[in-house]
Amino acid sequence: MTTTDTDSTPEPTPAVPELGEELLAVDGLVKHFPIRKGILQRQVGAVQAVDGLTFNVTRGETLSLVGESGCGKTTTGRLLTRLLEPTSGTIRFEGRDISHLGEGKMRPMRRDVQMIFQDPYGSLNPRHTVGKIVGAPFRLQHVKTEHGVKKAVQELLELVGLSPEHYNRYPHEFSGGQRQRIGIARTLALRPKLIVADEPVSALDVSIQAQVVNLLEDLQEEFDLTYVMIAHDLSVVRHVSDRVAVMYLGKIVELADRVSLYERPMHPYTVALLSAVPVPDTKRKGKQERIRLQGDVPSPINPPPACRFHTRCWKAQEICKTQEPPLIELAPGHQTACHFPENQDAPAAKQDTAPAT
Structure with missing residues (x-):
């Protein structure tokens, strides 16, 4: 038996942005963490973690942030996903300023902007099963699936190279690489447009790193994902970045x-x-x-x-x-940004021949 809506006027189909269009624009982004001392907790200084970043990310590309520990890479990633509130500056996602959106207005944006955390051991709740962890985005965003949340979660597990039978297992039963795959499955649950990957392979063995990196590349091609990759391994960065x-x-x-x-x-x-x-x-x-x-x-x-x-x-x-x-x-x-740059007069670079990971 079929049913029809009372309103016969069809909803307009949203325009699909073209590949290469600007997805994320950051202008003058600043994040200072105040240092407070004394009984009155007066501010005596500030940790200038991020101090005036300006860049953009186009749809479908991979932009990598590299540098030594403490340079502000992870803080930048948390600012882009609005896990931290910027001190100043603007973050525009698809032309909309999300720099200072409240939690209520930011909730719908969580579907489009997700994060893969660095530590595959600390980012998964040890008291929850894999099914509950990966299915959490559906429940929090009140998203209904065609065949139920369990079926959707099992399909996600298969997508990242795990077995549907892992649905009722707990995180401690998996290796580091498998835990990272669980985190990736959770990130992909709502089909985001932008994924901030905070050193997704730094805690893994070298052999597992290649598997996870190749998985991320395959998922990017399949779902037209855009990555902001935070890393310190320049060999991995060369392999995955645009x-x-x-x-x-x-x-x-x-x-x-x-x-x-x-x-x-x-x-x-x-x-x-x-x-x-x-x-x-x-x-x-x-x-x-x-x-x-x-x-x-x-x-x-x-x-x-x-x-x-x-x-x-x-x-x-x-x-x-x-x-x-x-x-x-x-x-x-x-x-x-240098008064005396290197290689300014060197010939143009030849085609990249970096070996595949």
Whole structure:
């Protein structure tokens, strides 16, 4: 028996955005964590975790954020998913400003913006079964499925390479790689448009890392996903990224496509990072110069003035201590914040031949 709606006027079909359209736009994003002391808890300082980020992410691409520990990568990811409230700046998702939306207005946006957490052991509730964990988004968003939540969860488990029989098991019964797959299944439950992956393979063995990375790539192609990948393994970043943003002490110092960044790094900090990447080719290994940065990363509570990298940079001059270099385009699609960039006059990069993971 079929039923008909009382309103015979069909709802307009929403326009499907084209591939390459801007999905996420970040402008002047700042996050400072206040430091309070005393009985009255007065603010005496602030940790400048993120200090003025500006970038965009187009639909279907993978943008990776790289840098040393403490540079603000994870904080940026939590700001993009609005798990943290920005101190200032704007975050626009599909043209809508979500920077300071309340919890009620942000709830519908959770369907489109999801996060894969770094720790596959701490991100899953040990008291809940896999079925309850992966099915939580359906319940929280009041989403009804065609054949019930259990069937939808089992299909998601199969999608990420697990068995439907794992539905009634608990997280402690799985390995690290399997737990990360469970987290990915939970993230995919509502078919999000943007996924922020916070070092999704850093806690896994090397052999498992390749499986998870390849899974993420397959899912991106199948569901037209957009990734913001947070990572410190530059070999993995080269394999999965379309563009790469290098962060240092809460700021982006270089932003370029993968080929240009790896073949012609312009910022001294990027050059130093890439010099530490192991080279499997024995013929090239001896030709690579290892750059060892002097000193430790300055404190984000009191970062150096002007260029924040000048305290460790071998090219630093007086202007680096007094004037902050802007992030400007020095080559097509290649932005750098440096007064004395490297490889500025080098020939254009050739086609990337990075080996597959």
